[in-house]
Amino acid sequence: MGYALGVLTLSCIQGIAALGLAIFTGFTGQFSLGHAAFMGIGAYTAALLTYFAGVPFVIAVVAGALAATVISLVIGVPTLKAKLRSDYFAIAIMGFGEAVRVILENLQITQGARGLPGITRYTNLPVALLALAIMAWLARNFILSKYGWRAIAVREDPVAAEMMGIDLFRTKLLSLGASAFFSGVAGGLLAHYLMFIQPVMFTNVQSTQLIAAVVAGGIGSLTGPVLAAAIFIIIPELLRVANMWRLVIYGLMLILIMVFRPAGLMGYHELSLEWLRGLGRRNRRLTTNA
Amino acid sequence: MRDTMMLELRGVSKSFGGIKAITDLSMEVAEGEIVGLIGPNGAGKTTVFNLVTGVYRPDSGEIVFRGESVGGLPPHVIVSKGVARTFQNIRLFNNLSVLDNVKIALHSQPEYGLGAALAGLGKVAIENKRIVAKAREFLDMVGLSDRAKLRAGALPYGLARRLEIARALALNPRLLLLDEPAAGMNPDEIADLKELILKIHKDFNLTIVLIEHRMDLVMATCPRLVVLNFGTKIAEGSPEEIQTNPQVLQAYLGEDY
Numbered sequence: 373m374g375y376a377l378g379v380l381t382l383s384c385i386q387g388i389a390a391l392g393l394a395i396f397t398g399f400t401g402q403f404s405l406g407h408a409a410f411m412g413i414g415a416y417t418a419a420l421l422t423y424f425a426g427v428p429f430v431i432a433v434v435a436g437a438l439a440a441t442v443i444s445l446v447i448g449v450p451t452l453k454a455k456l457r458s459d460y461f462a463i464a465i466m467g468f469g470e471a472v473r474v475i476l477e478n479l480q481i482t483q484g485a486r487g488l489p490g491i492t493r494y495t496n497l498p499v500a501l502l503a504l505a506i507m508a509w510l511a512r513n514f515i516l517s518k519y520g521w522r523a524i525a526v527r528e529d530p531v532a533a534e535m536m537g538i539d540l541f542r543t544k545l546l547s548l549g550a551s552a553f554f555s556g557v558a559g560g561l562l563a564h565y566l567m568f569i570q571p572v573m574f575t576n577v578q579s580t581q582l583i584a585a586v587v588a589g590g591i592g593s594l595t596g597p598v599l600a601a602a603i604f605i606i607i608p609e610l611l612r613v614a615n616m617w618r619l620v621i622y623g624l625m626l627i628l629i630m631v632f633r634p635a636g637l638m639g640y641h642e643l644s645l646e647w648l649r650g651l652g653r654r655n656r657r658l659t660t661n662a
Numbered sequence: 663m664r665d666t667m668m669l670e671l672r673g674v675s676k677s678f679g680g681i682k683a684i685t686d687l688s689m690e691v692a693e694g695e696i697v698g699l700i701g702p703n704g705a706g707k708t709t710v711f712n713l714v715t716g717v718y719r720p721d722s723g724e725i726v727f728r729g730e731s732v733g734g735l736p737p738h739v740i741v742s743k744g745v746a747r748t749f750q751n752i753r754l755f756n757n758l759s760v761l762d763n764v765k766i767a768l769h770s771q772p773e774y775g776l777g778a779a780l781a782g783l784g785k786v787a788i789e790n791k792r793i794v795a796k797a798r799e800f801l802d803m804v805g806l807s808d809r810a811k812l813r814a815g816a817l818p819y820g821l822a823r824r825l826e827i828a829r830a831l832a833l834n835p836r837l838l839l840l841d842e843p844a845a846g847m848n849p850d851e852i853a854d855l856k857e858l859i860l861k862i863h864k865d866f867n868l869t870i871v872l873i874e875h876r877m878d879l880v881m882a883t884c885p886r887l888v889v890l891n892f893g894t895k896i897a898e899g900s901p902e903e904i905q906t907n908p909q910v911l912q913a914y915l916g917e918d919y
Contacts, residue, residue, distance in 0.1 A: 521766045521769050522766070525766045529756075534741075
């Protein structure tokens with residue numbers, strides 16, 4: 373039982389990080405292969421604050437998220453100002469992510485590659501669920517506001533967006549900052565759930581997991597990536613019985629999603645009763661045609 | 663000065679690598695005018711629009727919009743000063759609804775900050791509702807209100823053009839640049855488009871520059887034409903003058919017309 377709760381808790385945490393990347397990739401159309409670094413910054417900042425300074429948990433998590441946001445702006449201003457095309461930006465931020473890992477491995481205070489043990493456990497399933505709910509609500513408000521409209525316009529057609537008077541640089545930077553904040557929150561929660569963090573947790577592997585969740589979950593959707601993030605945590609756990617085939621099935625799952633739902637599980641839609649009913653209708657129509 | 667100038671180009675040049683797209687071009691557009699910008703393919707007409715809207719930075723020369731030099735400013739700044747355009751190859755937000763296309767053009771109007779937006783305050787919803795109502799007015803104007811919920815990419819050609827114009831109008835421009843709005847339209851659609859252009863010119867007190875190959879539309883809407891060929895201005899005047907101008911005939915029909 374404790375094990376199942378643990379998997380769900382991790383799913384919620386990963387869901388928060390996926391929400392952040394959904395804002396940046398799914399709604400603003402910018403790719404990133406380095407968002408794990410922002411999780412790492414959030415995790416280490418929050419953990420160091422509770423561990424050494426005895427800062428209250430919630431404040432530490434928020435401080436970690438803010439630290440991730442500030443760092444994201446530091447990397448975002450020069451790269452986005454240089455008008456790097458989306459794929460080049462993704463590579464630039466991947467290099468940045470590696471740099472963050474190396475720094476974490478070499479700092480005294482982070483205790484290097486051995487990692488930071490002995491963090492107090494404050495995160496449990498109710499805390500993670502509550503955090504997910506709050507962050508999802510914030511993401512929804514952002515997307516439904518004029519800031520979200522601008523982001524969507526940039527994703528759909530940057531040239532046309534500019535001709536609508538939208539400042540591409542500021543729009544992308546705001547989305548990057550927002551997504552880093554979400555990653556930071558996820559990192560802070562993760563540190564206080566696992567009670568131990570080390571730099572290797574926040575590498576390309578984790579960044580790829582996040583981008584896979586956003587793409588498989590669906591561009592232009594918030595609930596889709598959360599769902600996909602949870603699936604990508606839960607399925608490998610269920611497959612532990614078939615240890616040898618785990619990664620094969622994981623890869624197959626990704627391929628199947630992209631083949632049968634190229635726009636992602638929930639591309640351009642949100643999980644709602646209305647959507648599920650629509651899905652049923654569509655499927656019926658398909659069968660009558662066939 | 664006779665009238666207030668809306669737009670002036672003074673000796674503007676622009677080349678791409680070794681190719682001179684625009685050479686020493688000077689032209690003026692007075693407030694309230696509808697000016698036709700015509701010329702053979704590759705004459706540099708769209709480049710003029712790209713220069714005026716800040717997509718390209720002029721190599722030399724000055725672009726003055728309402729008395730202010732705007733050459734080389736970023737597009738979003740120029741747009742905010744009151745320039746709007748449509749594209750030769752329609753650029754709608756195809757995956758979004760017709761209504762959302764216009765809503766996005768109104769993005770600078772809602773009065774709330776980031777904090778209020780994140781907190782989901784009541785005024786955010788109220789402001790958004792106001793914007794949607796406004797967007798619907800623009801759709802009404804171009805006759806698209808019954809298709810507000812449709813995906814923009816699913817619109818037939820003529821209606822997509824109309825939506826692009828509605829979206830440009832929503833920016834509340836002083837100067838509207840239309841890049842081949844009649845391309846691919848049938849005669850009925852062109853007649854409707856003519857009505858629309860004259861209507862928005864009057865209702866919005868607009869100044870319009872129109873790039874167009876369909877001479878029936880140009881003659882019916884533009885009292886004054888500017889003719890480009892190989893990036894330079896070869897003629898300027900009323901449609902009657904242009905039709906008999908030997909240089910223009912040569913540009914369109916060749917040496918031995």
